[in-house]
Amino acid sequence: MKNLLAALLLFISGTCFAQHTDINNFLVKESLLKNSKLAIIAADSLGNPIENINGVYTFSISGFTQSLSFNGGVAVIPLQIDKSTFVYIKHQNDNGTHSKLLYVYKKDGDLNPFTISRIFLIVIPLIIIILAFAFKRFIYIAIILLLIFFFFSYSNGLNISTFFETTFDYLKNLI
Numbered sequence: 001m002k003n004l005l006a007a008l009l010l011f012i013s014g015t016c017f018a019q020h021t022d023i024n025n026f027l028v029k030e031s032l033l034k035n036s037k038l039a040i041i042a043a044d045s046l047g048n049p050i051e052n053i054n055g056v057y058t059f060s061i062s063g064f065t066q067s068l069s070f071n072g073g074v075a076v077i078p079l080q081i082d083k084s085t086f087v088y089i090k091h092q093n094d095n096g097t098h099s100k101l102l103y104v105y106k107k108d109g110d111l112n113p114f115t116i117s118r119i120f121l122i123v124i125p126l127i128i129i130i131l132a133f134a135f136k137r138f139i140y141i142a143i144i145l146l147l148i149f150f151f152f153s154y155s156n157g158l159n160i161s162t163f164f165e166t167t168f169d170y171l172k173n174l175i
Contacts, residue, residue, distance in 0.1 A: 021053055022093045028102055030111040036080040042073040049073050060090040086158035101166050118170035
């Protein structure tokens with residue numbers, strides 16, 4: 001009887017103090033330790049940090065699944081960044097998929113993450129293709145520009161599958 005009472009008390013106290021907070025938006029900054037790592041900061045819809053997020057949340061970082069431990073609303077990604085690169089961070093919960101495409105510029109040991117608007121991934125190739133169809137002389141230049149665009153993206157960590165995944169996630173969230 002005592003074991004049953006203790007188990008019931010433990011179950012009730014566990015459900016009373018359990019935290020169920022979803023991360024629906026996040027910010028990405030350089031880690032405070034300046035160790036070539038990025039930190040994910042849980043934020044509200046206005047971009048203000050939420051400090052009461054604690055626990056383990058699963059993120060997909062450039063195609064790799066990582067369980068990140070949040071403490072005070074901040075989690076550090078364990079992967080170090082050795083050169084400038086694209087980073088695609090995605091988190092999925094009950095409210096949907098939340099993702100960001102970043103270009104992390106590394107200079108002199110400092111990381112500067114810039115959020116890339118995914119509309120540019122659609123608009124830039126479309127403009128080049130439309131110009132190629134509008135001006136027949138522009139076809140060879142358009143092909144060269146598209147190859148340069150895709151080569152730059154690929155050489156900096158944005159492979160074609162991540163490119164399409166980012167684009168489709170963006171289009172899906174528009175609807």
